[in-house]
Amino acid sequence: MPAIPGIWRQFYALTKPRVVQLIVFCALIGMALAIPGLPTAQQWLTLLLACVGIWLVAGAAAAFNCLVEKGIDAKMKRTAWRPTARGELSDAQTLLFSTTLCALGSALLWFTVNPLTMWLTFATFVGYAVIYTVVLKPLTPQNIVIGGASGAMPPVLGWAAMRGEVGPEALILFLIIFLWTPPHFWALALYRVEDYRKAGLPMLPVTHGNEFTRLQILLYTLILFAACLLPFIYGMSGWLYLAVAFAASMGFCAYGVALWRNYSDALARKTFRFSLLHLSVLFAALLVDHYIR
Ligand code: HEM
Ligand SMILES: CC(C)=CCC/C(C)=C/CC/C(C)=C/COP(=O)(O)OP(=O)(O)O
Numbered sequence: 001m002p003a004i005p006g007i008w009r010q011f012y013a014l015t016k017p018r019v020v021q022l023i024v025f026c027a028l029i030g031m032a033l034a035i036p037g038l039p040t041a042q043q044w045l046t047l048l049l050a051c052v053g054i055w056l057v058a059g060a061a062a063a064f065n066c067l068v069e070k071g072i073d074a075k076m077k078r079t080a081w082r083p084t085a086r087g088e089l090s091d092a093q094t095l096l097f098s099t100t101l102c103a104l105g106s107a108l109l110w111f112t113v114n115p116l117t118m119w120l121t122f123a124t125f126v127g128y129a130v131i132y133t134v135v136l137k138p139l140t141p142q143n144i145v146i147g148g149a150s151g152a153m154p155p156v157l158g159w160a161a162m163r164g165e166v167g168p169e170a171l172i173l174f175l176i177i178f179l180w181t182p183p184h185f186w187a188l189a190l191y192r193v194e195d196y197r198k199a200g201l202p203m204l205p206v207t208h209g210n211e212f213t214r215l216q217i218l219l220y221t222l223i224l225f226a227a228c229l230l231p232f233i234y235g236m237s238g239w240l241y242l243a244v245a246f247a248a249s250m251g252f253c254a255y256g257v258a259l260w261r262n263y264s265d266a267l268a269r270k271t272f273r274f275s276l277l278h279l280s281v282l283f284a285a286l287l288v289d290h291y292i293r
Contacts, residue, residue, distance in 0.1 A: 010083035011097050014066045015059030022280065023154045024055045026177065029283045030158025030170055033236065033290055043162065049112040050161035054154065056105025057121045061150075063098040064129040067091060069137075076195035098129075109161075117161045124153040141204040148181035172230045173286075177279070179224040183217045183256065184275035190214070191265040191272075214260045217271070221256035225249040228282060237289045244285035252278045 031047050032039075039047055066073065066084040073085035083089040089097075102125060109118035132147030140146075155173035156166055189196060189203045190213055196203040205213045228245040231237040255271040 007089075010089055011063070013083060014063040014089070014094065014097070015101075016062035016065075017059075020055060020058045020062060022276070023058050023151070024051050025280070026173070026283055027051065027054045027154035027158035027161075029287050030155030030173060031162045032158075032287055033155075033169060033173075034159045034162035034167070038291070046113060046161065049108060050117060050158065053105045053109035053113060053117070054121055054157055054161075056101045056108065057125050060098045060101035060105065061125045061129045063094060063101065064125075065133045067094040067098065068129075068133050072199045072201065075199045076192075078192055078195055113161045114164050116164055116166075117157055120153065120160055120166075121157050124150045124157065127153070137201060139202070141202050141207045143202070144185045145182055148178050148185075151181055152177035169231075169234065169236050172227075172234055172236065175230070176224070176227050176282070179220060179227050180275065180279055182220045183224065183252065184272065184279075186213050186217050187255075187259070187268050187271035187275060190259075190263070190268040210263060214263060218253075218256040218260040221249075221253045225253055231286060237286055238293045240292065241285045241289040245282055248278045248281050248285075 028047070028051055031050060035043055066082055069079075070082070070084040070087075070091075073079035073082050079085060084094055102122075106118050106122055109121055127150035128147065132143065132150060136143040136147050152174045155177070156170045159170035159173075160166055186204055189205050190210060193203070193205040193210070196206050204216065228249045229242070232239075232242040232245070252274060255267075255274050259267050259271050
């Protein structure tokens, strides 16, 4: 097989592939839960097209973020390798790439899914690429809390794709990702604090210090624990989900407590990694539970 040319690999890297994979996975679960029983052939097609559309627009949002933040990224160890930060891709190339992905994804959603999903996905693009990246991130330590609303949208997009409306079930899944985002991000920000200080960004550990951030992480993991029980309480899931949600959320709280009591960079890194496992396992359990009930 011929190797993929370097420039395409660079463009691909701008889409933050692993983050977008989890985003599309959460959207997919929203879609599956919106359909009672197994999808029909027509629903399989809609499901696939909606995933591709959301993936394209999310990738476009990530690439636009890399363009806006190329100066900041260049100052941070974690992001200095990005092709935009290194000047390997020009602003015009990156803008064209992001616009093309966003246009293709939006057209796909409009013509093959439904206009509501297209508008919600586009609003999510604006929420992350403009409101979070341009306005909130340099402005306030609550940037990721408010901006987290865009990251929490995927199950809502998925639900809208299959139902043509937004139901309370989708809003429960939104709430879970919304409350999950602060401990997810602040755990990383704790051990990357010097990066953020150098870049001049007002992330919580920079503005309010290590101890206050650890307390916030702990509080969010506790509220998240309660929110993770809602799908069961609302009747969206059965005992399997409840057992998995209970165990995974207890695990996240345990990390919250351990980090609060005794800080180390290594533990903060483990907490960040655990956040990814927590959300993945939670959503996978919702899916399995939906089909075995
Ligand atoms: C405003 C909300 C969010 C912020 C500020 C945020 C921040 C971050 C940051 C800074 C990283 C980079 C870690 C690194 O480079 O080592 C990261 C990684 C990651 N995030 Fe988030 N995140 C947010 C929301 C989300 C959401 C909604 C999802 C998925 C549903 C997600 C999934 C991931 C994944 C999978 C990674 C690991 C990427 C990798 O290993 O390359 N994040 N997040
Ligand atoms: C249309 C749609 C579903 C859009 C989803 C938007 C999206 C990609 C949300 C994920 C959030 C994310 C990548 C945060 C990274 O934070 P950061 O940008 O502060 O991280 P960085 O320092 O690595 O750039």
